[in-house]
Amino acid sequence: xxxxxxxxxxxxxxxxxxxxxWCNPISGHATLYWYxxxxxxxxxxxxxxxxxxxxDDSQLPKxxxxxxxxxxxxxxxxxxxxxxxxxxxxxxxxxxxxxDAPDADTQYFGPGTRLTVL
Amino acid sequence: xxKVVQSPLSLVVHEGDTVTLNCSYEVTNFRSxxxxxxxxxxxxxxxxxxxxxxxxxxxxxxxxxxxxELFSILNITATQTGDSAIYLCAPKTxxxxxxxxxxxxxxVIP
Numbered sequence: 001x002x003x004x005x006x007x008x009x010x011x012x013x014x015x016x017x018x019x020x021x022w023c024n025p026i027s028g029h030a031t032l033y034w035y036x037x038x039x040x041x042x043x044x045x046x047x048x049x050x051x052x053x054x055x056d057d058s059q060l061p062k063x064x065x066x067x068x069x070x071x072x073x074x075x076x077x078x079x080x081x082x083x084x085x086x087x088x089x090x091x092x093x094x095x096x097x098x099x100d101a102p103d104a105d106t107q108y109f110g111p112g113t114r115l116t117v118l
Numbered sequence: 119x120x121k122v123v124q125s126p127l128s129l130v131v132h133e134g135d136t137v138t139l140n141c142s143y144e145v146t147n148f149r150s151x152x153x154x155x156x157x158x159x160x161x162x163x164x165x166x167x168x169x170x171x172x173x174x175x176x177x178x179x180x181x182x183x184x185x186x187e188l189f190s191i192l193n194i195t196a197t198q199t200g201d202s203a204i205y206l207c208a209p210k211t212x213x214x215x216x217x218x219x220x221x222x223x224x225x226v227i228p
């Protein structure tokens with residue numbers, strides 16, 4: 001079974017530029033999460049999708065961050081314009097919504113995108 | 119507001135030591151608790167706990183949940199240098215929201 005795919009793996013931009021990250025979850029996983037992880041901290045949830053609907057985006061800085069999951073499969077996260085404090089690893093994760101699946105509560109993470117804003 | 123506290127935040131031990139990592143939480147609509155190990159890349163899944171008092175084991179690692187006192191512990195016996203990592207505790211709600219704690223950074227010295 002293929003895992004969660006993310007691209008790019010690394011990105012370096014200057015402040016005020018725009019950047020987009022892509023995530024393809026595990027096939028059949030209805031729930032998709034985007035996290036921001038700053039060095040030395042635990043992952044912070046930015047947005048959670050259930051199929052193509054947003055379940056929680058309470059910690060997404062909506063003035064500069066946006067995310068979509070139009071067809072309920074892959075997702076993009078965009079930052080426009082970027083700030084220095086956006087330097088972090090952006091993690092995408094997915095989980096199965098099928099409640100009787102043995103791994104129903106397990107989240108699977110992609111490799112992450114390391115963003116550096118100069 | 120949902121809250122996850124892990125202690126200690128960092129720990130240095132010698133190979134062969136046993137360590138206990140703590141996680142306490144205050145989460146609305148709690149459903150389960152996940153433990154992850156994070157080295158230099160993305161977190162990898164260790165355990166999922168849903169019931170109080172039932173220990174989950176995997177090799178030298180074990181974990182248990184107390185839903186009444188709202189905490190969980192992760193034990194690692196006979197530590198090895200390969201156990202050096204950040205250990206993340208993450209309660210999950212019935213709405214599938216996962217809230218991560220700050221992590222415990224474990225360093226195992228030869």
